[in-house]
Amino acid sequence: MGYSSNPVTNQAYETQLVPRGDYTRVLAEFWADGPDSETPPGHWFVLLNSISDNPLLEKKFQGTGDELSNLEWDVKSYFILGGVMHDVAITAWGIKGWYDYIRPISSIRYMADLGQSTDQSLSNYNSNGLPLINGYIEVINEGDLLAGDSDENVGKIKLYSWKGHDYIDNPSTDQAGVGWILAEEWWPYQRPTFVTPNFAGYVSGHSTYSRAAAEALTLFTGSPYFPGGMGEYIARENEFLVFEEGPSQDVKLQWASYRDASDQCSLSRIWGGIHPYIDDIPGRFIGSIIGVESFNYGAAYFETSLSTIDIELPKLKLVSNPIYPDQSIEIINTTGDEVFKLYNINGQQIKVNSINNQYRTSIIHPELNPGIYLLKSDNITWKILVR
Numbered sequence: 001m002g003y004s005s006n007p008v009t010n011q012a013y014e015t016q017l018v019p020r021g022d023y024t025r026v027l028a029e030f031w032a033d034g035p036d037s038e039t040p041p042g043h044w045f046v047l048l049n050s051i052s053d054n055p056l057l058e059k060k061f062q063g064t065g066d067e068l069s070n071l072e073w074d075v076k077s078y079f080i081l082g083g084v085m086h087d088v089a090i091t092a093w094g095i096k097g098w099y100d101y102i103r104p105i106s107s108i109r110y111m112a113d114l115g116q117s118t119d120q121s122l123s124n125y126n127s128n129g130l131p132l133i134n135g136y137i138e139v140i141n142e143g144d145l146l147a148g149d150s151d152e153n154v155g156k157i158k159l160y161s162w163k164g165h166d167y168i169d170n171p172s173t174d175q176a177g178v179g180w181i182l183a184e185e186w187w188p189y190q191r192p193t194f195v196t197p198n199f200a201g202y203v204s205g206h207s208t209y210s211r212a213a214a215e216a217l218t219l220f221t222g223s224p225y226f227p228g229g230m231g232e233y234i235a236r237e238n239e240f241l242v243f244e245e246g247p248s249q250d251v252k253l254q255w256a257s258y259r260d261a262s263d264q265c266s267l268s269r270i271w272g273g274i275h276p277y278i279d280d281i282p283g284r285f286i287g288s289i290i291g292v293e294s295f296n297y298g299a300a301y302f303e304t305s306l307s308t309i310d311i312e313l314p315k316l317k318l319v320s321n322p323i324y325p326d327q328s329i330e331i332i333n334t335t336g337d338e339v340f341k342l343y344n345i346n347g348q349q350i351k352v353n354s355i356n357n358q359y360r361t362s363i364i365h366p367e368l369n370p371g372i373y374l375l376k377s378d379n380i381t382w383k384i385l386v387r
Helices: 020-030 040-053 070-099 104-114 205-221 258-271 277-302
Strands: 137-139 157-162 178-182 231-235 251-255 329-332 341-344 352-358 361-366 371-377 380-386
Touching: 020 231, 020 251, 020 258, 040 070, 040 205, 040 231, 040 258, 070 205, 070 277, 104 157, 205 258, 205 277, 251 258, 258 277
Parallel strands: none
Antiparallel strands: 137 157, 157 178, 231 251, 329 361, 341 371, 352 361, 371 380
């Protein structure tokens, strides 16, 4: 909801009013970071660079102690943020791979092809079609400008939306604008060469990366706020936008806190048509956890003597359970020093052909028949079902 005053200086912020169409287009392009850019996690290194170069910043680790040299600050901040972004990538893309969730461009076009789900009296009714909303989602009737020369589009669904790249000949001078289009031709507001990422939507990588980065920067700098209570980027009139001409006036993207920038990044993916809100909010929650945990894990390396650091390793976990008779047993977060013993339900030890240790993963190769088995290591016992 914004701030009544600058939380750092206690002075009033200057009011800025801009057209919503400019604001949302600038958001979509500023945070998009597709090909030929620094990528979404890299975007937060760009923000880190601007924070580090700000003369109002006191370069104290977590806001306390002696001020660090520029080199020490850069090494530690890049180390922390890099580790956080790496952990986010593993987590978010693991979730994406598991759920394999659809993107808006696919769902909108698919549902439009089925028909509409509002009026059962119409021939194009389908319970899984698009809901009709006057002024936004409607049925094409005879005489409609989108009906086609032979009325081939009558009965199809139309959307009042950004019209897409087919209406742009020269991005430097043309705007697609907003109007009625065939729903089967709907595009997100993204580059024509990168209209939607070729991986699952849920959860939003932008939301997860951004919230984790915001939490890490809050902890690293010792403050939730940008130096001076203001982070800013100016999108110049008719210079900034790449997809089409614009914005129609200068637009200043401004953030008081790192979480404000994170929230704006998340919303940009909704405005750009890349994610629905269901992809966004869980990503923010997940990022808030990863940002704190990864920061604490990395910050332990900054102690005076690394030999005195007692870093708690993640708990051992089974990759799959149940498994099939010809399937190996995999345990992650191992060190390679563990001793694993396998027993059947009667307590008899089962021969293990071999155990491979690589990349903090132990792979056990037994010969098992369907049934229940017990795998033991130190003080941990797993019940494994072979089906």
